[in-house]
Amino acid sequence: MLIGVDIGTQSLKVAVTDSQLAVRGEASRSYQPSFPLPGRAEQDPRLWEDALGPAIGEALAKAGCPAGKVGAMAICGQLDGCIPVDTKGGPRGPCLTWMDRRATQELADIDADHLHELTGIVADASHLAAKIRWLKRHGGDARTARYHQPVSYMVERLTGATVIDHALASTSMLYGLKTKAYEASLLAAFDVAETELPALASAGEPAGKLTAQGSALTGLPAGIPVAVGTGDDFSTALGAGLVEPGNVLVAIGTGEVVGAVFAEPRIDMGRLVETHAYPAGGYFIENPGWLAGGAVAWLKRLLGVADFAEIDRLAATAPPGSDGLIFLPALTGAMAPEWIAEARGCFYGLTPSHGAPHLARAMLEGCGFAMRDVLTRLATLGARPDSLTLLAGGAQSRLWAQIRADIAHLPATLPRHAHSSVIGAAMLAGVASGCFTDLKQAAALLPPPQEQLLPDSLAAATLDQSYQRYLTLFSALKPLFPQA
Known part of the structure; x- marks a missing residue:
């Protein structure tokens, strides 16, 4: 049996699969990030450690599988976090998560064109690089030996190995796409020593074996192979079977990721999407995401709504276009139609006739408009999708899926397993243990999509008009963003 783990922003998920990648048991444990100040977002890495053992134990129990039958495991999870650790891999402070944008000033003297090239x-x-520089400039702990992203942090805690895959490393601002190595000029610019970073390896390689400490954290026997793992942007795509160029992935988790696999590296000179190494070969070109599911969670709390299903029920009672109400999805900074860290979210167009249903629908539509920004850019780079592959928690909302189809003018494909990151992790565990020769062999075992929703032409026409108003609103608010 194989175990795939996903370290999410709001929960840790585990899947136990057999050698054919059929899911036999699943479990999760919830937790939350903290937002101590505007622009800052932190998470205690011990939340992940505390969640790991119980989630694995529950998933194994549901699978009817004793721990001794597990052949390998892999960790995948959130990108762009920064955790300072000591010589033994213990945390020296909280993780500055992907939502944290406090390090803007650390980029002031960086040659952005050179970095982008x-x-x-x-x-x-x-x-990552900006966050490391911020930590060093603002009283970093002298006992810090190196810096991890969440996946490489957990791999060291489980195996003692300090290693990271090329895809995750390619998100750091320190990794060269052509050299497939850390770039000396960027290390120097950010004042980072290569010894302060994990070594590079392929995601499906074994990082090491579960140590006694790893056994205590997981409840699994020591000696089990642990794969190097990768970021959830990439494992989500892998778990959906995206190993060749083709359809566009839209993963609606806490953050929303929109991307596509390309055979060759293509660089977006407009800098809306980024180019990353991809574990299955080729490149994953994506926008790494804005707060989407996390924005809905915020609105749920604000409205005092019991659950996400109630948000759907509310939104379904408002018409397409939300009677003129527009939501700008920039609660933690804008990522579309431009990257502006100081941007902030808003609802525009409120009148006394608007109520909770309009707020709910406008939020779902606003995130969809940001998706359309990215789809348009991917098309200019050569993507020619015939459908959208919707994944993660947001893919479980048929209403949100239909809104996406209408906004994109493309069919929206719904997977059999929405949380595909854990499946991608299980695939990596299978490669690391020799169960699969490569990720493409593993992907061939995955079942076909469950359902496809076609765009509604009338709703699409209304949403086209709303999208143009969304773009106008963004342009009008830009002068205010630096004041945030």
Whole structure:
């Protein structure tokens, strides 16, 4: 049996699969990030450690599988977090998560054009290098030995190995797409020593074996192979079977990721999408995401709504276009139609006739408009999708899926397993243990999509008009963003 783990922003998920990648048991444990100040978002890495053992134990129990039958495991999870650790891999502070944009000033003297040319990514405070520089400039702990992203952190805690895959490393602003290595000029620019970073390896390689500490954290026997793993942007795509160029992935989790697999590296000179190494070969070109499911969770709390299903029920009672109400999905900074860290979200067009249903629908539509921004850019780079592959928690909302189909003028494909990151992790565990020769062999075992929703032409026409108003609103608010 194989175990796939996904370290999400709001929960840790586990799947136990057999050698054919059929899911036999699943479980999760919830937790939350903290937002101590505007622009800051943190998470205690011990939340992940505390969740790991109980979630694995429950998933094994549901699968009817004893721990001794597990052949390998892999960790995947959230990108762009930064965790300072000591020589033993213990945390020296909280994780600055992907939503944290406090390090904007650390980019002031960075040559953004040079960085973009080497890495294919945008010089942005969300990425690892800026956060490392911020920690060093603001009283970093002298006992810090190196810096991890969440996946490489957990792999070291389980195996003692300090290793990261090329895809995750390519999100750091320190990795060269052509050299497939850390770039000396960027290390120097951010004042980072290569010894302060995990070593590079392929995602499906075994990072090491579960140590006694790893056994205590997981409840699994020591000696089990643990794969290097990768970020959830990539494992989500892998778990949906995206190993060749084709359809566009829209993963609506806490953050929303929109991307596509390309055979060759293509660089977006407009800097809306980034180019990353991809574990199955080729490149994953994506926008790494804005707060989407996390925005809905915020609105749910604000309205005092019991659950996400109630948000759907509310939104379904408002018409397409939300009677003129527009939501700008920039609660933690804008990622579309432009990257502006200082941007903030808003509802525009409120009147006394608007109520909770309009707020709910406008939020679902606003996130869809940001998706359309990215789809348009991917098309200019050569993507020619015939449908959208919807994944993660948001894919379980048929209403949101239909809204996406209407906004994109494309069919929306719904998977049999929405949380595909854990399946992608299980695929990597299978490669690391020799169960599969490569990820393409593993992907061939995955079942076909469950359902496809076609766009509604009348709703699509209304949403086209709303989308143009969304773009006008963004342009009008830009002068205010630096004041945020």
